[in-house]
Amino acid sequence: MSSAAETSRSLCCSIIDYYHTRDVSATLDMTFFINQKYA
DSSP, X not given: OHHXXXXXXXXXXXXXXXXXXXXXXXXXXXXXXXXXXXX
């Protein structure tokens, strides 16, 4: 039971990290685009 809980927790963390990283990179892309547009 303990190992199953560990697995599901690590899986949730992986998903959160994935989406968080994707959001950060999307934000950086948008910032770069805005900087290029108004530079």
